[in-house]
Amino acid sequence: YVLDKAVVDDAVIKNEHYIHHDHFIFDSTQSDKPICYFDPLNGTCVQKIEIAPDQIKTVLELCKKNSYSCLFEEERLIYANAISDELLEVLQDIKSAEPPVMDTDRALYNPVFMLIPVMNLEDSKELEKLVPGCQLVRWSDGLSFDLTKKGITKVSGIDAILKHYGFSLSECAAIGDGWNDVDMLKHCGLGIAMGNAKPECKSAADYICPHILHDGISDAIDYIINYNQNKK
Structure with a gap:
């Protein structure tokens, strides 16, 4: 999901259905560019492929x-x-x-x-x-x-979002912990597995952050920010 008329440099997009979580936008003082979470309730669906x-x-x-x-x-x-x-x-x-x-x-x-x-x-x-x-x-x-x-996966969803924005895979990072995240972590430019992830997920990742209950998401976002800054 993306916001209409949004100009985005960095984005954090959560792949859950919108009713599973609160909708918010946040930024980080560690980055000179905004990091935004897009609220699908007010946004536009990039791809809709229904089951027959x-x-x-x-x-x-x-x-x-x-x-x-x-x-x-x-x-x-x-x-x-x-x-x-x-x-x-x-x-x-x-x-x-x-x-x-x-x-x-x-x-x-x-x-x-x-x-x-x-x-x-x-x-x-x-x-x-x-x-x-x-x-x-x-x-x-x-x-x-x-x-x-068939064919609709997290990988295909990421590709649709990147195409919509004109971003490349090298500009995309993914965070996951389950078996259904393995291909996604391999596909993106930077794959991060949670500390509580399945072994197959960790093997596919470039970096393993702490357990989700031990500030794993925060650590992963910090890692992405530092990763980008080190590439400059």
């Missing part, structure tokens, strides 16, 4: 058959088909509030950009075979994973 309704219908049928919960992410809304203990555990992991339970028929008529089914590994492999137009990316040790249209 027939693929969503297949997911719905499997979830209904096995009584699985699933999150549905539209541009301005997240809702669930049902609330389960497993889903509540996932929400706690991503520090997200409990979503409303809504009639999932709306998913067949309103654009949905990502699904987060909560199911075991065996059934997720079955689902992957049933939705060839989508891809499943597991980002934790838990029961949840991201399901998007």
Whole structure:
């Protein structure tokens, strides 16, 4: 997401859905250029690629058959088909509030950009075979994973943002901690893994910052600023 009519030198863009966090803009005294976080609620979506309704219908049928919960992410809304203990555990992991339970028929008529089914590994492999137009990316040790249209990843999202601004990959840094961040860290000019990241994530990174609970994000941003200053 980007703000309309914005002229940007440096940007920090968080890849979570906008309802997961507060919207704010901040700057740093350590840099002679602004570092901005863009509020997607007031911004413009760079790329909208929805999951095909027939693929969503297949997911719905499997979830209904096995009584699985699933999150549905539209541009301005997240809702669930049902609330389960497993889903509540996932929400706690991503520090997200409990979503409303809504009639999932709306998913067949309103654009949905990502699904987060909560199911075991065996059934997720079955689902992957049933939705060839989508891809499943597991980002934790838990029961949840991201399901998007095939080819839509963090890498493709970064490429869309860079193209929009006219930036190059060498001007882009990424911070991650999960399995779904590995390709992104390899792709960007500077990849930073959190201290609590998966081993595969750390192996893909150029720098490993402290644990997220020990000011890891702050350290990562300081590292990026110093990295840029040392390149001048």
